[in-house]
Amino acid sequence: MTKFLLDLKVNGRRRRLRTRPHKTLLEILREDLGLTGTKHGCELGECGACTVLLNGKSVYSCLVLAPQARGGEVLTIEGVPPEHPLIRAFVATGAVQCGYCTPGMILAAKAFLDRNPTQERTSWDREALEAVSGNLCRCTGYAKILEAVRVAAGKKSRRR
Amino acid sequence: MDAFSKAVGRALYADDLRLPGMLYGKILRSPHPHARILSLDTRQAESLPGVRAVVTGRGLPVPYGILPVSQDETALAMEKVRYVGEPVAAVAADTEETAGRALQLIRAEYDPLPPVLSLEEAIRGKGEPVHAKGNLHKAVSLKFGDANPPEEPEYTREDAFFYEGNTHLPLEEHSALALWKKGRLVLYSSTQTPFHLRKILAKVFGLPEDAVRVIAPKVGGGFGGKLDPFAHDLCASKLARDAGRPVKITLTREEVFYCHRGRHPAWMNIRTSWKKTGELLEMRFRSCLDGGAYGSFGVVCTYYQGGLQPTTYRIPSYTVESARYFTNKPPCGPKRGHGTPQPRFALEAHLDKVAEELGLGPVELRLKNLAPPDSTTVNRLRVTSSGLRECVEKAAEASGFRDKFRKLPYGRGIGFALGSYLCGAAVPIYWNEDPHSRVRIRLDAKGGITVFSGATDIGQGSDTVVVWAVAEILGVPPEKIRLVAADTDRTPFDLGTYSSRVTYMAGNAAREAAENLLEKVYRRTGGRRMPFEKAARIAVEKEGALESWGSYKPPLKPANFKGSGVGPSPAYSFCACAAQVQCDPRTGRVRVERITFAHDIGRAIHRPSVEGQIEGAVHMALGEAFLEEQTFHPSGLHRGPGILDYKFLSSLEMPEVKLILIESKDPGGPFGAKEVGQGPLLPVIPAVANAIYDALGIRMDKTPFTPENILLALERKSCGRIPRVGPEGFPDIPFPEPTHIPASLPGETVPC
Ligand code: FES
Ligand code: FES
Numbered sequence: 001m002t003k004f005l006l007d008l009k010v011n012g013r014r015r016r017l018r019t020r021p022h023k024t025l026l027e028i029l030r031e032d033l034g035l036t037g038t039k040h041g042c043e044l045g046e047c048g049a050c051t052v053l054l055n056g057k058s059v060y061s062c063l064v065l066a067p068q069a070r071g072g073e074v075l076t077i078e079g080v081p082p083e084h085p086l087i088r089a090f091v092a093t094g095a096v097q098c099g100y101c102t103p104g105m106i107l108a109a110k111a112f113l114d115r116n117p118t119q120e121r122t123s124w125d126r127e128a129l130e131a132v133s134g135n136l137c138r139c140t141g142y143a144k145i146l147e148a149v150r151v152a153a154g155k156k157s158r159r160r
Numbered sequence: 161m162d163a164f165s166k167a168v169g170r171a172l173y174a175d176d177l178r179l180p181g182m183l184y185g186k187i188l189r190s191p192h193p194h195a196r197i198l199s200l201d202t203r204q205a206e207s208l209p210g211v212r213a214v215v216t217g218r219g220l221p222v223p224y225g226i227l228p229v230s231q232d233e234t235a236l237a238m239e240k241v242r243y244v245g246e247p248v249a250a251v252a253a254d255t256e257e258t259a260g261r262a263l264q265l266i267r268a269e270y271d272p273l274p275p276v277l278s279l280e281e282a283i284r285g286k287g288e289p290v291h292a293k294g295n296l297h298k299a300v301s302l303k304f305g306d307a308n309p310p311e312e313p314e315y316t317r318e319d320a321f322f323y324e325g326n327t328h329l330p331l332e333e334h335s336a337l338a339l340w341k342k343g344r345l346v347l348y349s350s351t352q353t354p355f356h357l358r359k360i361l362a363k364v365f366g367l368p369e370d371a372v373r374v375i376a377p378k379v380g381g382g383f384g385g386k387l388d389p390f391a392h393d394l395c396a397s398k399l400a401r402d403a404g405r406p407v408k409i410t411l412t413r414e415e416v417f418y419c420h421r422g423r424h425p426a427w428m429n430i431r432t433s434w435k436k437t438g439e440l441l442e443m444r445f446r447s448c449l450d451g452g453a454y455g456s457f458g459v460v461c462t463y464y465q466g467g468l469q470p471t472t473y474r475i476p477s478y479t480v481e482s483a484r485y486f487t488n489k490p491p492c493g494p495k496r497g498h499g500t501p502q503p504r505f506a507l508e509a510h511l512d513k514v515a516e517e518l519g520l521g522p523v524e525l526r527l528k529n530l531a532p533p534d535s536t537t538v539n540r541l542r543v544t545s546s547g548l549r550e551c552v553e554k555a556a557e558a559s560g561f562r563d564k565f566r567k568l569p570y571g572r573g574i575g576f577a578l579g580s581y582l583c584g585a586a587v588p589i590y591w592n593e594d595p596h597s598r599v600r601i602r603l604d605a606k607g608g609i610t611v612f613s614g615a616t617d618i619g620q621g622s623d624t625v626v627v628w629a630v631a632e633i634l635g636v637p638p639e640k641i642r643l644v645a646a647d648t649d650r651t652p653f654d655l656g657t658y659s660s661r662v663t664y665m666a667g668n669a670a671r672e673a674a675e676n677l678l679e680k681v682y683r684r685t686g687g688r689r690m691p692f693e694k695a696a697r698i699a700v701e702k703e704g705a706l707e708s709w710g711s712y713k714p715p716l717k718p719a720n721f722k723g724s725g726v727g728p729s730p731a732y733s734f735c736a737c738a739a740q741v742q743c744d745p746r747t748g749r750v751r752v753e754r755i756t757f758a759h760d761i762g763r764a765i766h767r768p769s770v771e772g773q774i775e776g777a778v779h780m781a782l783g784e785a786f787l788e789e790q791t792f793h794p795s796g797l798h799r800g801p802g803i804l805d806y807k808f809l810s811s812l813e814m815p816e817v818k819l820i821l822i823e824s825k826d827p828g829g830p831f832g833a834k835e836v837g838q839g840p841l842l843p844v845i846p847a848v849a850n851a852i853y854d855a856l857g858i859r860m861d862k863t864p865f866t867p868e869n870i871l872l873a874l875e876r877k878s879c880g881r882i883p884r885v886g887p888e889g890f891p892d893i894p895f896p897e898p899t900h901i902p903a904s905l906p907g908e909t910v911p912c
Contacts, residue, residue, distance in 0.1 A: 036176035037169020039380070041331045042413040046803035049331055077169035091163040094768025097776065098619025099166025100331040100380030106167065129811040136803065138331045138381050139619050141775030142811040144768065 008072050010035070011079025025064040026050045029076060037077035037103050041136070048135030051104035052076045058111040060134075075110075077103035085152040086110055093157075095148035097139035105135045109149045118153045125150070162378070162623060171378045174335035174350040175410045182337070183212050183252040185399050185409035186259040187391060188266055189418065190241035190248055193275035193488035193796025194290070197239060197248065201267040205251055208265060210258035212403035216249045220398050222364040226356065226388045226493075230455025232291065233491075235364065235394035241270070242290055242453035243490050244796050245418025250395035252407045275488040275796045279427055279450045282485035283891050290453060290486035296894070297451055298462045299483040302723060303898040304470075305538040306477040309441035313433030315518060319510045320429045322862040322887045323502035325450065326788040327422035328495050329806065330618075332380020333413055338396040339406035346373045349393050352382045352616050353656030358648045360389040361397060376646035382618035382657065383780070384494035388421050388456055417801035421493030422790060424461055424484070425450040426502035429890035430510045438520045440529045442477040445469065446890050447503060449484040449492070456493035458484045463726035464499030469507055470537035471580040471732050472548065473529045478538045481895045489792055496780060497841045500581065508577035508846030509861065512853065521565065522576045522850065523556045533824075540719035540901070544731045545834075547760030547824035551736040552578065554820045559738035559756035566854060572753075574740045575850025581839030582729035583762075583829065584661025586714040595711035596661065598652035599669040601630060601677050603706040607697045609634070609641045611673075614654025615666040616646040620837045621769035622662035626670040628765055629830050633674035634692045652709075660835035663765070664730060665712045667830035673710025680706055715828070721901050731826045733834045734760040737843035741851040745874055748867030750852060751815075752782060755844065758820040762834030771819055773836040778817050781844035783808035786864050861886025 003018045010033060017032055026043065029035045029052070038061060041047035045063040052061045053075040080087060086106050089095070096102050112131035116124075128149045129142070137145060151157055165171040202214045220235040237248045249266050253259035274287040282295040289295045336349040345365065351357050354374040362369045379386060392409040400407040411419065426449050433442040447465040451458045466480025497504075515525040531537060533546035556562060556576070564574045588596060600612040611630050617623040623643055631638040644650055654666060682688050684699040700706060714730040738756040743749070755778050764770045787807045791799045800806055825832035849860045858873035862885050869885045877883030 030176075034178075035169075036172070039173070039332070040175075041333065041380075042803050044413065044802060044804075046413075047331060077167075080168070082164075082168050087164070087167045090167045094163075094772045096163035096166050097621070097772055098331065098379065098381040099163065099171055100173065100619075102166050103169045133810045133812045136331065136808070136810060138329055138383075138780070138808070139776045140772050141777075141779035141817065142814045143775045143817060144772050145811065 004067070006066050006070060008069050008074060010074045011076060019066055021065065021067050023066045024062050025066065025069045025074070026061040028066055029061060035076050035078050039100050039103060041100070048108065049101055049104045051107045051135060053107055053111055056111065056114065058108045075107065077106060080106065080110065086113070086148070089148040089151035093144050093148045093151055095140060095144040101135055101137040105132055105137065105145060108132045108135050113153055118155065166378065173332055173378045173380050174337060174348050177337050177348055177377065179337070179339060179406040182406040182408055183254060183403055184256040184259050185250055185252045185396050185407045186256070186263055187247045187395060187409065187415070188249040188263045190237065190244060190246040192241055192270050192272050193244050193277065195241050195270035195272040197237060197241060198269040198271055200249060202249060204265040205262040208258065208262050210254040211251055211262045212254070212405065213252045213399045214249065215395060215398050215402065220364060220394055224360045224364055224389060225455050226457055227455060227459055229459055232455045235391045243488050244798065245415070245490060246453065247391040247395070250399060252399035252403050277488055277792060277794065277796055279448055279485060279891065282487050283893065290488060295486050297455065297484040297486050298459050299893065299895050300462050300723060301481045301895045301898040302466065303900045304478040305475065305903050307900065308477060309433055310476045311435060311441060313441050314436040316431065316433045317514055317517065318429065318431040319513060320861065320887045320889055321506040321509065323426045323428070323505055324789045324791065324863045325423050325425035325492060326784050327417060327420055327790045328383040328385030329808065330381030330383060330385055333411045333416050334386060334390060334392060334419060335408065335410040336393045336396040337406060337408040338400040340401050344371050344373065345397055347393060347397055348375045348377055350379045350386055351376050352379065352386045352618055354616060354646050354648050355614060355653055356656055357389050357393060361393070364394055365397065373649040376616045379616060379618040383496045385421055386618065387494055387656070390419055413803065414801040417798055418490050420452065420490035420790065421456050423495045423501070424492040424499065427887055427891065428502060428506040430506050432510065432514060434514065434518065436518065438518055438525050438528045440473060440475060443469065443475045444479040445503060447482040448891055448893060449482070450487050451484040452487055452489045452491040454491040456491045458492065460726055461494065461499035463723050465503050467539070467727035468500045468580055469503060470539050471531055471541055471543055472578050472734070474531050475538050479898060481898070483893050483895065488796055496777065496838045497581065501842050501845065504579055504842040505846045505849070505863065508843060509849050512575065512850040521562065523552060523561060526578060527552060539727065540724060541727050544828060545762060545824040545826040546734055547822035548578065548734040550822045551734055551758040551760050554822065555736040555738050555756050555758040558818060558820055559740065561738050568854065571745060571855055572742050573851045573853065573855025574738060575847045575854055576738050577843035577847040577850060579735045579737070579839055579842030581733050581835060581842065582660055583664040583731045583733060583835040584714065584729055586728040586730060587725035588655055594653065595713040596655045597665040597669040598654065598709065598711045599626065599666065599673040600652050601673045601708050603677065603696055603700055605700050605705050607693065607700055609636065610644060611641055611670065612644045612651045613666055613670065614646060614651040615662045616657045618657050620773060621766065622657065622666060624766050624769055625663050625667045629667050629670040630674040632831065633671060633678060636693055660838045663833055663835055664829055667833060668712040669710045671710065671830045672712070673708050676710060677706065677708035680708055719901070721899065730828050731762065731834050733836065733839045735839055735843055737847045739844065739847035739851045741848060741855055743852060743855045743870065745856060748870035750786065750865060750870065752848065754816050754818065756818045757840065758822055759836065759840055760822040760824045760834070761836050762826040762829045763823050763832035764821050765831060765833045770821065770836050774819055774840045775817050777838065777840035778844055779809055779814055781841040784863060785845045785848045786866070789864055857883055859884035859886065
């Protein structure tokens with residue numbers, strides 16, 4: 001199959017590569033660019049482990065074909081600074097168990113926090129849970145994940 | 161521990177690894193549930209450009225299995241295929257695409273046989289059995305304690321239950337990467353048991369064990385699903401040898417469903433006799449397991465059917481009969497809770513019915529019959545610390561159980577149940593005299609501390625426990641300790657991550673290693689006058705690096721009879737759960753409003769991990785209660801080998817979990833700690849079933865509690881039939897005469 005030139009920005013860095021048009025963004029990231037922080041649990045758009053931000057929106061990278069990412073700006077977990085409040089909060093609250101859902105979870109949460117900073121409203125928790133509801137976690141039962149998102153948003157911890 | 165590296169995406173899982181010259185492997189799987197393989201022609205596949213190696217059953221003929229008594233699998237099917245999805249051939253090629261195309265070029269001819277797809281069919285045994293010896297894999301029959309109940313029973317009740325099969329679904333799909341270096345095999349695999357996998361690889365390839373190195377990188381969830389050695393481990397190794405290049409095989413989600421080794425479907429029957437005042441006199445528990453195509457951990461699972469009922473309740477006279485049958489479906493095996501969630505569901509739902517008929521509260525009935533701490537159960541298990549009574553009281557109180565039970569409006573209800581689990585099996589899979597866990601600590605010339613542990617952290621936090629134990633004893637911050645784990649070359653032996661053994665066993669080994677190091681260091685500085693880190697610098701200055709070892713071996717099991725190896729543990733965890741539900745009688749939908757959970761954890765070493773383990777177990781339990789089922793079409797096809805069809809709870813469906821941690825300080829546990837990973841799953845499912853009865857007056861005697869089943873039971877109720885969904889009676893199984901193990905054996909020293 002013919003290759004095409006893919007031009008995109010990943011974690012702030014411009015990347016140009018020749019690739020096949022049926023490749024997914026997930027494959028481009030993991031295989032062509034070696035960014036293995038983005039995980040996969042199905043490659044069918046069912047689990048959310050492959051979540052990245054494309055132009056600020058959270059997407060399942062396994063469902064984005066390479067040409068759709070053309071000219072786009074991609075943020076993967078490698079592009080989130082280690083001192084980012086979400087990373088700190090995930091580590092501090094015990095929201096990371098096997099860690100396989102974590103990168104995708106953090107990016108989905110980031111998209112949420114980026115557009116919904118911290119205004120107090122009663123539905124905030126529910127909205128946060130909704131924001132990560134496309135990201136499945138088999139380990140934590142989600143309680144600590146919500147806790148982490150709250151902490152990262154500067155909200156009071158609801159435990160002790 | 162490693163949460164940070166996982167959170168920033170630096171932690172490496174098996175599929176993240178890549179080696180120069182690496183090939184991609186793929187596995188061809190059977191489209192038939194039961195068929196003879198007539199021919200397999202791989203010539204076309206072999207000649208496809210880019211294909212570097214092809215292997216079929218004949219290339220890997222040595223049978224193996226995780227249990228020594230069940231060496232009944234080969235990496236690739238030999239004469240027969242026994243389930244849809246069974247591996248029959250594998251290829252390695254330059255790219256994944258080429259490997260996929262090569263699979264399509266393999267000509268496989270089959271002669272289909274009538275499949276055995278249900279317990280009924282397996283028992284009836286028409287047509288060719290799944291294995292030559294017949295469909296019955298294992299039948300166990302044991303009678304414990306008094307031959308007859310100690311008093312004339314005043315009330316007897318019998319119930320039947322069915323527990324549907326389900327699977328682990330770890331978020332990470334299994335992956336294996338193999339390479340050969342100077343005749344030595346190196347395998348990176350997402351496994352929970354690197355040392356067992358090494359043993360199997362050595363067996364199949366005819367190598368000494370030290371010619372095989374298995375490394376478990378970060379593992380993205382296991383829950384028992386990554387315990388068995390798998391075809392992809394063996395095929396990657398074989399293809400790598402034949403191609404002379406590294407080979408990686410990463411499964412698709414669909415293939416993970418075929419690997420399975422998950423929860424056995426179980427048809428159960430329980431009969432108990434009582435005094436009117438609520439004292440349990442006698443129990444007979446019968447269970448029949450649908451094992452799928454191969455043995456896996458099945459024999460152990462069969463014994464576990466009757467194993468842990470007595471750790472929660474005193475049973476003077478106890479009979480257990482359990483059997484496992486082969487069927488043409490992916491093999492069942494150990495999933496979180498192993499063979500105990502099914503009987504726990506049956507027992508706790510049965511007790512709810514007994515309590516109602518005796519006119520006692522469910523909590524009161526349970527409290528009357530609790531197994532006491534520091535005692536030996538009727539089936540010879542030694543219970544040490546037990547915070548069970550406290551769990552029951554606290555969970556009842558915090559949930560407001562007594563005020564709500566039978567008093568909530570129609571459609572809302574509350575249910576109660578107990579659970580108990582092992583802290584590691586006292587008897588290893590492969591019997592030997594060695595310790596179950598060893599830990600080594602090295603203090604290097606610069607005073608750096610490295611801990612070497614063979615335990616695999618599959619997300620449950622065992623690394624944290626090991627490092628924390630060392631840090632606590634040495635009095636240094638955990639961040640200063642480096643951990644090398646789960647590498648059969650670099651780390652000392654460990655049995656692996658199963659039966660909730662890691663905290664207790666590796667934790668104890670780590671504690672001992674740290675104590676030994678402490679002593680060594682202070683001996684060199686002549687006393688404990690200074691903090692460890694300073695003393696350590698002086699000590700290594702004097703004589704270079706220092707090293708210390710610790711190990712753990714559980715106390716011997718209390719009794720010796722066939723089957724007594726399953727169930728003994730150095731300690732047991734206990735828990736109690738109250739579930740409150742709201743049901744919609746028009747749609748059959750149930751919303752869990754709140755779970756109140758009290759767990760006797762011994763001691764909470766790292767509180768967030770403990771809470772996370774319980775919350776995760778509750779989450780998985782609710783999935784099993786309401787959504788999860790691994791079932792098959794009459795053609796033998798899996799009904800939905802994908803996450804869209806096989807549903808579990810998302811963040812929006814998870815109810816509030818109120819946790820109460822009870823610290824009973826186990827005398828043998830590291831710092832008093834006990835397990836927390838598996839036990840909390842157990843009581844949730846029956847608590848929910850009991851709550852649904854409280855809400856709607858219908859009995860869910862079969863999992864999962866789907867809207868369809870709830871509506872069916874409601875319909876039965878409205879036309880005056882028995883308001884329940886579940887099986888009747890129990891199949892006719894040729895159980896052997898029970899072996900009687902009386903209340904005390906001659907010459908037996910009963911501890912405590
Ligand atoms: S890998 Fe993309 S959603 Fe599962
Ligand atoms: S931490 Fe394991 S899947 Fe979320």
